[in-house]
Amino acid sequence: MGDHKSSGVVTPLLAKVKPYLAIVSLQFGYAGMFIITMVCLKRGMSHYVLVVYRHAVATLVIAPFALVFERKTRPKMTVSTFLKIMLLGLLEPVIDQNLYYVGMKATSATFASAIVNVLPALTFIMAIIFRLERVNIKQIPSLAKVIGTVITVIGAMAMTLYKGPIVDIIWYSRGGGHHKTSNTSADQHWLTGTIMLLACICGWSGFFILQSITLKQYPAELSLTSLICLMGMLEGAAVALVMERDMGAWVIGWDSRLLAAVYSGIVCSGIAYYVQGVVNKERGPVFVTAFSPLCMIITAVLGAIVLAEQVHLGSLIGAIIIVIGLYSVVWGKSKDYSSSKMLTSEKGEVLELPIVDSTRSGIVEDNTNELAGKSKMPVRIPPSQQP
Known part of the structure; x- marks a missing residue:
């Protein structure tokens, strides 16, 4: 009897914690990708080619699981679903990632991971537009989500408009490697890079919204992930062939280029799309995007150690403002979820x-x-x- 009771307590607790653990784990994966990719791009790899290889790896890894585990549950493909998958492959794998890499090269991995924190706010606005999120200003949770969104946008504007002096976030950043990059840092096109990053966030938000809509018509997360990666690879290859005329750009060896393609393909495309799809279906697109501040903190520390990157005061101030706004959004979202679950249980009680x-x-x-x-x-x- 004791074992039965304890298992009954653990199961609901695990179900409650599982979405949080999944999304937080992804933030560690994304932080690693930011650092590995930045090293790869600094050594001359084309980001257009990286996008193609990344999704080729993701397709090869995820497709076998989709074929085996969803062979009986996979719904029939319709024209509407196929067009949505084509657009999903264009929004995130092609538009979002290429613009992100351009913006990251113009700024830094730390700044890029910080500015991405505006993603939940933009996703929240788009979710309201497409009626995936409800807002009632008279209720405190909805008001908290709206205020948090406004604060997040203010933080992003602060990071964009104010650069400020360099801040040594850890003792290692005082080393010689930091001074080597100080001259090049001053010449980086921060405004252009920020615009590219904000444009990529628009594509990423659109991806989450469309993914949430598509999952209602095609509720097979593994198969959808495989198809998105496949379409991303094909569409990305078309873009890369136009942008990269030198065929030597496609050559990779046993170096950081291969590591970047394999790591980002498996962790940040294959696994990430699947996990985000599962959580998206249960909690919605706003919840999925609400944990990016953790990625920013990890990336800032790793960027200072591995890449000797400089962190500016404007980035820190903006990031702190964004974290405050995001906390408000997540709090409001959690209250909404709790109230909806309570309402469902009350209706179905007896x-x-x-x-x-x-x-x-x-x-x-x-x-x-x-x-x-x-x-x-x-x-x-x-x-x-x-x-």
């Missing part, structure tokens, strides 16, 4: 059906009368257990 005389209706059989007894008390039907 269903009462009156006993119908079998001579007047053939719906209730004799065994129903045996279960209910000879009394006229209503039959109490417990709520169905959710999977």
Whole structure:
């Protein structure tokens, strides 16, 4: 009995914590990708080619799992779903990632991971537009989401408009490697890079919104992930062939280029698309995008150690403002989720059906009368257990 009770407590707790653990784990994966990719791009690899290889690896890794585990549950492909998958492959793998790499090269990995924190706010606005998110200003959770969104946008503007002096976030940043990059840092096109990063965030937000809509028509996360990666590879290859005329750009060896393609393909495309799809279906697109500040912190520390990157005061101030705004959005979102679950449980708690005389209706059989007894008390039907 004790084991049964403990398992009954652990299962709901695990179900509650699972989405948080999944999204937080992805932030560590993204932080590693930012650093590895920056090293790769600094050594001359074309980001157009990297996008193609990244999604080729992701397709090869995820497709076998989709073929095996979803062979019986995969819905039929329709023209509408196929067009949505084509657009998904264009929004995130091609538009978002290429613009992100351009912006990151013009600024830094730390700045890029920080400015991406505006993603939840933009996703929230788009979710309202497409009626995936409800807002009632009279309710405190909805008001918190709106205020948090405004604060997040202010933080992003602060990072864009104010650069400020260099701040040594850890003792290592005082080393010689830091001074080597100080001259080149002053020449970086921060405004152009920021515009590219903001444009990439628009594409990324659109991807999450469209993914949420597509999952309702095509509820097979592994298959959808494989198809998105496949379309991203094909569409990215078309773009790369136009932008990169030198065929030598496609040559990679056993170096950081191969590592960047394999790591980002498996972790940040294959696994990330699948995990985001699962959580997106359960909690919505705003929840999926709400944990990027953790990635920013990890990337800032790794960037200072590995890449000897400089962190500017404007980036820190903007990032702190964005984190405050995001906390408000996440709090409001969690309250919305709790209230919706409570409302669902209250509606499905007890269903009462009156006993119908079998001579007047053939719906209730004799065994129903045996279960209910000879009394006229209503039959109490417990709520169905959710999977």
